[in-house]
Structures are given as structure tokens and as C-alpha cells.
Amino acid sequence: MALLAKPVVAGVWRGAVRSCCLAVVLGSFLSAARGEAAEPSSRPNILFIFTDDHAPHAIGAYDSKINKTPHIDRLAERGAVFENCFCTNSICAPSRAVVLTGVHSHINGVLDNRQRFDTKQPTFTKLLREAGYETAVIGKWHLKADPVGFDHWEILPGQGDYYNPVFRTPEGTRKYTGYVTDITTNLALEWLDKKRDRDKPFLLMCQHEAPHRNWMPGPRHLNMYDGVDIPEPKTLLDDYSGRGSAARRQAMTLAHHMFDAYDLKISPPAPGNHADARMWDATYGRLNPQQRETWDAAYGAKNEAYRRANLSGRELVRWRYQRYIKDYLRCIASVDDNLGRMLEYLDETGLSANTVVVYSSDQGVFLGDHGWYDKRWMYEESLRMPLVVAWPGVIEPGTRIGQLVQNLDFAPTFLDMGGVDVPELMQGRSLVGLLGDEKPSRWRTSIYYHYHEFPGPHSVARHYGVRTERYKLIYYYQLGEWELFDLQTDPDERTSLYNDPASQPLVAELKDELRRLRHEYQDHTGGTF
Ligand code: CA
Secondary structure, three states: OOOOOOOOOOHHHOOOEEOOOHHHHHHHHHHHOOOOOOOOOOOOEEEEEEEOOOOHHHOHHHOOOOOOOHHHHHHHHHOEEEOOEEOOOOOHHHHHHHHHHOOOHHHHOOOOOOOOOOOOOOOHHHHHHHOOOEEEEEEEOOOOOOOOOOOEEEEEOOOOOOEOOEEEEOOEEEEOOOEHHHHHHHHHHHHHHHHOOOOOOEEEEEEOOOOOOOOOOOHHHOOOOOOOOOOOOOOOOOOOOOOOOHHHHOOOEOOOOOOOOOOOOOOOOOOOOHHHHHHHHHHHHHOOHHHHHHHHHHHHHHHHHHHHHOOOHHHHHHHHHHHHHHHHHHHHHHHHHHHHHHHHHHHHHOHHHHEEEEEEEOOOOOOOHHHEOOOOOOOHHHHEEOEEEEOOOOOOOOEEEOOOEEHHHHHHHHHHHOOOOEEOOOOOOOOHHHHOOOOOOOOOOEEEEEEOOOOOOOOOOOEEEEEEOOEEEEEEOOOOEEEEEEOOOOOOOOOOOOOOHHHHHHHHHHHHHHHHHHHHOOOOOOOOO
16 A cells, blocks of 8 residues: 555545645654554554543643653653643533544534534544554543444443443443453453454554543552642632632532532432432442442541541632542553553554554643632633653654644544545644654644533533633633633733733734634634624
8 A cells, every 4th residue: 555545535525635744754754663564664553542631730741740640751751742732622522522523513513511423524533444544442432422433442331430331332232340441451452462453554542531520549549649648739729809700600619519429439428418329329339349348448547537527618628629639640540550551562562663652631620720620611721631642753752842732633633644634624733743853834823712511510601712822812702701811920810811901902912813713613603702
């Protein structure tokens, strides 16, 4: 097969292609490609490890102050860290639909977590498969419709379970005993080792449930961080002054919006709290007797100490932060360990030399920042995504990339990596050109964001906005309110400058840019201004 042979692209996409950046890096790639592939010049394998709600500020390579992630950091040392990667819509299913399609939520139809993904639309996985890749997705899927565009799929139904999970396959369901991050990795390694067609390059999407709520650690990590105080974020006790009304109206605070048992593992649930009891039973209730023994031994004494302390007010928020963040980081420790297993397998089999490894997560999340634990906002902590890419022979080890990129760019990037032309209809741009020595002369200087799920869980008002390298303008169109932040002088986004008379020229400039982006991306939802 010719290296850059055009795939047969069906339907409306035929012929509508965008020039790709692969040629920029091809020379260095070809000279370095090694491994088990029969042809050293064949296209690289792609391993995409995608987690759920892993914020960059809980990754060592992004200067985490609260944990260590040695295996993600090892990947970063081998390749590149994108320092400014952002989602287009900070919530699970929409981000996944954007990743697959390379178009914004209002075009792919998954505006929020309630919609079913229309699998008839073009995806990068379908196009890579048509171009000769062997494709698989294992783990979290979260798009309601069965996966299309894969030779193999084994997915968690809905959100999935942390313990003893059920997986869905084309042949029916299978239940496994154990911890979901270990099992997802086992299934991914099994497919790599025994099930794939070795005559083809592969695309493997290994997608973890962790570290999504309700943050249930695996057995090996239940006592990690015991006796340690995790540093608090500066905005843990935020009073939401200095911003519009949306920040005060939400329902995602550590102070008021957590379930004792389901979220905080203080069991049994309080009498009369039927919602907590139901959710606790759906999670802890899945543990077998041996798992329960390990779990109860880890939480029992700590819960007793909590009850005796009888905390309230700020001290209760601080305690909840510690419980939440430790469980969250314990889940990440398992993700990191299992990434290490994958990297070891690639190294041992020689696949590393011809495999692009990408680590990312569907969006960021608040780690007690602003007193919150969810995502959805255009504020930095939930807007940011981790993106670490290792590609031997192409990316100089230890590369840091500062350009503004988005999950919108993932589909074009994967296609470009595979030598497949990017359909014109995709709204993102391949990042391959940013990975080599010769950077593109022009790159975007702003990104567009639109969150759609209101009314909905956590009561975050709908908003859209623009972020540049330095500024962010947000429009809560249901409320008729705006916020403007200077990220250089106010990185925690505590003080909106929107009504500051001195900011009005900047406001006008950013509104023009926002209109331009809405026009470019054809977003007519959410009204005009
Ligand atoms: Ca998510």
C-alpha cells in the first residue's frame, strides 16, 4: 500500500479534503520507524488512552501540586505536552462526540449528556478503518448508541461500574470480577496481544471510567495518602463575589451538594436519605465479601474519626476536600499504574518504535477549586484538558507546545497521523504540524466554547465564550450576563472586568472575535448579542 494512498471516502465527504501536515514530519518519521510492522514505512499504530475527568492540574507533567503520575510523566518525557489544550463543551458525552467527529456539539448533535450519538455521521475511526487500520475501542464509551467504525468493541454500559463491571460487546454482555481500570487495561492488552490483525496498523482507544465521580479507588490504593494532607486550592473557600450570578446559582459545592455515602464514602447512608442509599447500593453494593472487607478496613476507622470530630462550616468543607481529593487521586494512581503496564507491553514487544501513544481526558474538573467538584464551566479548571503525545522519531523528547488547541483537533490529528486526508467538514485542525521542528506559520489565536446543559445536573447556566492567550469573555445568554477575565493578572478568575470602563475597548474586540468564531463554526444556537 502506498504510504499516502487516499482512502475511499463515501458520501458528502468525497473529494472535500484539506491538505495535511504529515509531510512536514514524514522524513524524520520514516528514518526512525522501527518495530514489528513488516514495512518500516507503514503508518504508525495509534494507542489513544482517554480517561474521564482527569484535570491537568492532577498530572506531574502539568506541574501538579497534589500528586505524582510517573508513567504519564514518562510518556511526556518521551514526547510532547500540549500546555494549552481545551475542550469545546466541558461535559462527558459531548466531548467524546467532538473527539470522534472533529465538529462542535451543535453540529454532531450531542449537545449534552442526554442525546444519543448519531453513528451515521463521519468519524475518524471509520475513516481510519476504511483506510486499512484495525480499530478497537475498549472501556468507557458513553454515547448511548453502539460503537460504529470498529473491528472490535467492548464497552462499559453508560457510566460503567468501578467494581466487578459489566462490559457490552456485539455478542452480548460479560461480567468481570475486579477493578475496572485493571480490567479495561487487561482487555486492551489482550486485544493487542491476541486478537488484532497483525497485518494492519492499529488504532486502539483504551478509555477508562476513572477518575469520574463517584471516585471509588481500587483495592491497591485504598490507603494511599492516609495521614497526608493534600494542599488546598487557593479558591477552596471562594465566596463567588466579583462574578455574575451564575457562579452563585450552581449546585456543585463541596459544602452543600455532596452525598455522604455515595460521594464521601461515609457509610451507611443517613436514615431517610433514599437517593444516597440507592446510589450507594449501586456502587458499594457491587463489592463481593472479600472486596468489602478490604474497603471497610480502609474507611472504617477514618469514618469513625470523622463522626467524633462533628465538623461544621469551613472545617467540614476542608474535611470533604481531603476525602474527595484523596479518592480522586487514588483513582488516578490506578490509571497511571495501568498506563505503565501498557507502555511496558509496547516496549517489550518492540511496538513502541512505531506506535503513537496519546494520553488525554474528556475535560478537566474542579479539584476543590472555587469550592466545587464537577466541571461544565468555561473557567480554566474544567476547560483545560491534558494532552500528552509520544511519537518516536517524530517528536523531540521533552517538547512543550503552547499553542491553543482543542479536542476539536483530535480527529483531524489522528487522520493525519494515519496518512488519511482530513475532510473539509471537520472544524478542527491537525496538530501533527505542531509536533515536528517546522511549526505552522499561522495558528489560531482564540478558541470557542459552548456549554448547553441547562436545566440539568449541577445547575450551570448555559454559556458560550472566547478565550485568547490572555483573556476570556463569557456570555451567560439565558441570564443576559457577561464576564471578562484577564488570565495574566487574575489566573483564578475571581474578578470580572466586564463592567470596568477601562475594559470596554477590549470587550468590543473580544465580542467581535466571538461573533467571528460563531460564524466560522456555524453556531446559531444560544441567541445573538
Ligand atoms: Ca468526563
